Amino acid sequence: MKGGIASHDLIVVGAGIVGACCADAAAAEGLRVTIIEPGPIGGGATAAAMGHLVAMDDDPAELALAHYSLQQWEEFSDLQEAEFSRCGTLWVARGEHELRAAGQRSARLAAAGIQAHAVDAKTLYELEPELAPGMHGGMLVPREAVVYPPRVARYLVRRAQSRGAQLHAGRRVQQLTRDGVQLDDGTRLAGPTLVATGCALPELLPQLPLRPRKGHLVITERYPALLRHQLLELGYADSAHGDAGSSVAFNVQPRPTGQILIGSAREFDAADAEVSPVMLQRMLERAFAFMPVLRKLQALRAWTGFRPATPDGLPYLGAVPGRANLWVAAGHEGLGITTAPGSARLLLDLIHGRTPAIDPAPYAPSRVAA
Amino acid sequence: MSGLVRLTVNGCAVEMPDGSSVAAAVATVTPHFRRSVRGESRAPLCGMGVCFECRLRIDGVAHQRACMIPARNGMQVQTDD
Amino acid sequence: MTEHYDVLVVGAGPAGLATAQAAAGHGARVGVIDAQPRPGGQVWRHDVRQASPHAARHAFAALARVEWLARHSVVGAETQVLRVEHPDGVRLLGYGALVLATGARELMLPFPGWTLPGVSGAGGLQALAKQGWPVAGKRVLVSGTGPLLLAAAATLRAHGAHLLGIHEQAPTAAVHAFARQMLHWPARAVQAISLRTRLAGVAYRCGSFVRRANGDDRLQSVDIEGPDGAQQVECDLLATGYGLVPNVELAQLLGCALAAHDTHPHVQVDALSRTSVAGIHAAGELCGIGGLAAARIEGAIAGHMAAGDLTAASALLPARARARRFAGLLSTHFALDPRLRTLATPQTTICRCEDVTLGELGGYTDARDAKLATRCGMGACQGRICGSALAELGRFPRSGPRPPLFPARLATLAEASPPLSD
Numbered sequence: 001m002k003g004g005i006a007s008h009d010l011i012v013v014g015a016g017i018v019g020a021c022c023a024d025a026a027a028a029e030g031l032r033v034t035i036i037e038p039g040p041i042g043g044g045a046t047a048a049a050m051g052h053l054v055a056m057d058d059d060p061a062e063l064a065l066a067h068y069s070l071q072q073w074e075e076f077s078d079l080q081e082a083e084f085s086r087c088g089t090l091w092v093a094r095g096e097h098e099l100r101a102a103g104q105r106s107a108r109l110a111a112a113g114i115q116a117h118a119v120d121a122k123t124l125y126e127l128e129p130e131l132a133p134g135m136h137g138g139m140l141v142p143r144e145a146v147v148y149p150p151r152v153a154r155y156l157v158r159r160a161q162s163r164g165a166q167l168h169a170g171r172r173v174q175q176l177t178r179d180g181v182q183l184d185d186g187t188r189l190a191g192p193t194l195v196a197t198g199c200a201l202p203e204l205l206p207q208l209p210l211r212p213r214k215g216h217l218v219i220t221e222r223y224p225a226l227l228r229h230q231l232l233e234l235g236y237a238d239s240a241h242g243d244a245g246s247s248v249a250f251n252v253q254p255r256p257t258g259q260i261l262i263g264s265a266r267e268f269d270a271a272d273a274e275v276s277p278v279m280l281q282r283m284l285e286r287a288f289a290f291m292p293v294l295r296k297l298q299a300l301r302a303w304t305g306f307r308p309a310t311p312d313g314l315p316y317l318g319a320v321p322g323r324a325n326l327w328v329a330a331g332h333e334g335l336g337i338t339t340a341p342g343s344a345r346l347l348l349d350l351i352h353g354r355t356p357a358i359d360p361a362p363y364a365p366s367r368v369a370a
Numbered sequence: 371m372s373g374l375v376r377l378t379v380n381g382c383a384v385e386m387p388d389g390s391s392v393a394a395a396v397a398t399v400t401p402h403f404r405r406s407v408r409g410e411s412r413a414p415l416c417g418m419g420v421c422f423e424c425r426l427r428i429d430g431v432a433h434q435r436a437c438m439i440p441a442r443n444g445m446q447v448q449t450d451d
Numbered sequence: 452m453t454e455h456y457d458v459l460v461v462g463a464g465p466a467g468l469a470t471a472q473a474a475a476g477h478g479a480r481v482g483v484i485d486a487q488p489r490p491g492g493q494v495w496r497h498d499v500r501q502a503s504p505h506a507a508r509h510a511f512a513a514l515a516r517v518e519w520l521a522r523h524s525v526v527g528a529e530t531q532v533l534r535v536e537h538p539d540g541v542r543l544l545g546y547g548a549l550v551l552a553t554g555a556r557e558l559m560l561p562f563p564g565w566t567l568p569g570v571s572g573a574g575g576l577q578a579l580a581k582q583g584w585p586v587a588g589k590r591v592l593v594s595g596t597g598p599l600l601l602a603a604a605a606t607l608r609a610h611g612a613h614l615l616g617i618h619e620q621a622p623t624a625a626v627h628a629f630a631r632q633m634l635h636w637p638a639r640a641v642q643a644i645s646l647r648t649r650l651a652g653v654a655y656r657c658g659s660f661v662r663r664a665n666g667d668d669r670l671q672s673v674d675i676e677g678p679d680g681a682q683q684v685e686c687d688l689l690a691t692g693y694g695l696v697p698n699v700e701l702a703q704l705l706g707c708a709l710a711a712h713d714t715h716p717h718v719q720v721d722a723l724s725r726t727s728v729a730g731i732h733a734a735g736e737l738c739g740i741g742g743l744a745a746a747r748i749e750g751a752i753a754g755h756m757a758a759g760d761l762t763a764a765s766a767l768l769p770a771r772a773r774a775r776r777f778a779g780l781l782s783t784h785f786a787l788d789p790r791l792r793t794l795a796t797p798q799t800t801i802c803r804c805e806d807v808t809l810g811e812l813g814g815y816t817d818a819r820d821a822k823l824a825t826r827c828g829m830g831a832c833q834g835r836i837c838g839s840a841l842a843e844l845g846r847f848p849r850s851g852p853r854p855p856l857f858p859a860r861l862a863t864l865a866e867a868s869p870p871l872s873d
Contacts, residue, residue, distance in 0.1 A: 005654065022770065040817065040820040041820065042536060042823065043823065045822070049822050116666075141462060147769060149821040150824070151823070151824060154824060218861065220861070221432070221433045221858060223432065260860070270482060275853065275854050277527065277529055277534070277868045280864055280865070281864070281865050281866070281867055284861055284862075284864055284865035285865055287861075288861075288862075293861065293862050294867070295861055295862040296431070296860060296861075296862065297832075297860065297861050298432075298433045298860060298861075299855055299858060299859055299860070299861050299863075300829075300830070300831060300833070300852055300855075300858050300859045300862065301829070301833070301855075301863055302853065302854055302855065303853060319437075344536070346463065380525065385656035387500075387583055388497045388499070389489075389497060389499045389583070389794040390582055390583030390802065391500055391582040391584070392584065393584060394578060394579065394582050394583035394809055395524050395583040396792070397579075397584050398585050400856060401568040401569060401668075401669045402485065402668070402669075403568070403817060406566070406800075406803065406806050407804075407805055407806040408806040410566060410668075410800075410806070411567075411568055411668040411669070412566060412568060412803070413568030413571075413669075414571055414579060415555060415570070415571050415572060415575060415836070416556060416571070416572050416575045416772055416802070416836070417572060417574070417576060417577070417578035417584075418487075418493060418556065418557075418574070418575065418578050419486055419487070420556045420832060420835050420836065421559075421803065421832050421835070421836050422665065422804060422830070422831035422858075423675060425791045425801060425831065426767070430483070433831070433858070437582070438486065438488070438522075439488075440488050441583075445747070446753065449483070
């Protein structure tokens with residue numbers, strides 16, 4: 001095939017969680033799919049992510065995509081590879097104004113069809129006794145869950161392969177051609193192409209602005225039953241959606257293994273992947289302020305990852321402006337695990353000219369083409 | 371070299387020569403140090419702090435390497451069951 | 452809290468102690484840290500029943516002139532500062548020159564039953580016994596390769612173990628050839644003869660290895676393969692070691708180049724102990740397994756260099772070269788029998804922290820890929836045991852270290868770094 005032309009219904013560039021979901025959905029519809037991935041499957045942001053399936057309600061479009069996606073995640077709730085654990089999300093209010101916000105947010109989530117309710121301080125401490133004293137209450141979203149994303153990505157790629165998809169492992173797309181892609185070994189593939197390369201998007205589509213936003217995570221030894229819910233501070237959105245150069249927020253997760261995964265930190269313009277002692281310190285101090293018991297736990301590993309961030313925080317899902325048969329699904333920032341299945345469904349509807357279940361306009365890549 | 375230290379392992383009183391490790395004290399009581407992820411019984415492999423097979427709870431603190439910690443008077447050691 | 456040392460030495464084995472002595476002799480402010488509660492490293496580990504050898508006691512005396520930080524474990528490295536955890540908290544130790552003397556660990560090869568309580572390293576059981584592990588009256592079988600088996604067996608016997616035999620995997624011809632070479636190294640020959648005397652009456656079988664350990668929830672017997680066929684031996688403890696692996700993780704974290712042409716990489720140094728990073732020296736086993744004599748000489752070289760005395764360091768170069776030549780003999784004569792790399796079956800656990808079997812690792816050619824899919828190497832030992840084993844089995848090399856270098860309290864990682872000064 002080297003140097004030759006092969007014809008495909010969909011060439012998926014990138015096998016992170018987004019590319020894997022797209023490839024799986026396309027193969028399930030009977031398309032002849034080819035997947036190209038230079039590194040390990042799910043080895044980029046997918047491997048670095050917390051794997052928290054969560055609906056953020058501060059933007060209606062983001063909420064719509066998350067809700068749509070969360071319904072599809074239910075398909076994997078019994079999948080062994082997914083390590084799906086329905087721990088629920090407990091948002092913690094540090095003051096009265098945050099507690100009031102919890103009330104408004106639970107109403108918004110409920111209006112969107114997501115079960116959520118505010119909890120008072122007494123209930124909060126019953127749910128998570130190790131929280132620091134002085135918290136005012138919070139919001140419980142009981143149906144949310146955590147998964148292990150890299151294994152889900154592998155499962156989806158394998159499932160696509162079982163339906164005829166081809167995987168070009170260890171190969172990189174050197175350039176997009178007029179009718180497909182050219183790989184780094186010279187192979188040319190022809191067919192509609194979907195770019196799902198996350199942070200590497202600018203290499204192929206520099207016209208779509210995207211910045212890597214670095215994160216840090218730490219995981220502990222096993223401490224079963226110390227923590228039951230994914231905990232976040234209600235001020236989390238200020239960190240996640242603020243434009244500050246760097247920010248941290250309290251965000252801890254009970255892994256099904258009994259380990260505790262601790263986030264979260266956000267940094268723009270941090271090019272190297274090294275663990276930054278300063279960011280780690282800020283992030284951990286924030287976590288200790290909410291959960292002092294963490295101080296004494298044994299950390300096993302710390303690592304970093306990069307979230308693909310678009311200027312408006314919404315992913316690019318749809319046709320690449322000015323190009324025929326070229327599609328993009330990238331820029332999910334910190335919500336790529338949650339929103340990948342919905343993104344794939346939406347994109348396939350667009351490719352086939354069907355009307356998607358949710359309005360695709362907010363995610364259209366054309367929004368940034370001035 | 372001369373003295374003895376007294377500690378408890380899983381509630382049993384143990385006397386060891388000063389300078390002994392917690393691992394040695396545990397071995398006088400039980401061959402079992404920790405349960406692996408799949409529930410197998412495990413005990414020290416490397417004896418020098420590398421393999422983490424001797425992890426157990428000392429005075430309430432979990433995941434301590436028994437081979438690296440000197441036995442001390444009054445210590446309460448608990449293997450993982 | 453940041454303390455500053457002219458020379459900071461990581462590791463208080465023979466190499467680190469020699470470094471401390473040499474550096475302190477130049478009037479430098481020297482700090483020596485070690486994760487163990489007592490100095491000596493593995494070779495000179497404190498024994499609850501026996502006095503330390505004369506050379507060790509002499510080396511320990513050097514600690515009187517330096518700051519000796521026992522039970523201090525390096526968990527991270529920042530600019531000219533090590534983040535160090537100790538039982539009561541964390542310290543940030545600054546340095547002018549850094550000497551790494553982190554030694555080596557034992558190579559453990561997986562075989563069916565190697566996870567049973569009662570199976571340990573040869574140096575491992577020796578270390579445990581020295582710190583009071585009860586071996587008296589226990590039936591102990593020693594297996595593996597190299598002269599360290601004899602040293603381990605001698606310690607175990609001194610602690611009252613009933614030695615069932617020493618099973619050396621190298622064939623008789625290779626062991627004899629090594630013994631003939633010893634004639635050129637009289638001091639070593641004397642050591643060897645003394646060891647054999649202490650092991651009088653203990654069977655020493657060449658070309659023989661343990662193929663399987665049997666037992667339900669503890670060791671009951673082992674299957675041995677030897678020149679005369681297979682046999683099963685009942686025993687209480689198995690001490691098995693296949694040589695040493697340099698502890699390069701801290702050097703790697705600091706950015707020091709490794710020599711990776713061997714299965715187990717070592718830190719690349721010049722004869723004057725300089726690593727590829729200015730101001731960082733390395734001495735002893737982490738620079739390639741060289742034994743006690745090489746470690747002591749290299750430690751002294753590194754100490755002189757770190758204190759800025761090139762002349763004193765250079766004077767030791769001929770002694771270093773000779774000691775390193777001896778080390779070459781070991782790898783030549785005690786090369787591993789390829790059958791040892793095929794003992795593990797698909798059901799054999801490879802990653803003991805996360806219970807990942809060899810079968811589950813089928814098809815992966817990259818450590819990170821395997822880790823993401825199977826959790827292999829994700830546990831507390833951070834891949835030190837399974838990673839070295841997989842490298843030896845010819846699978847894939849370990850991936851580089853990430854902080855913390857060893858599991859550490861979260862509070863240790865949260866301690867604020869010192870501000871960068873000029």
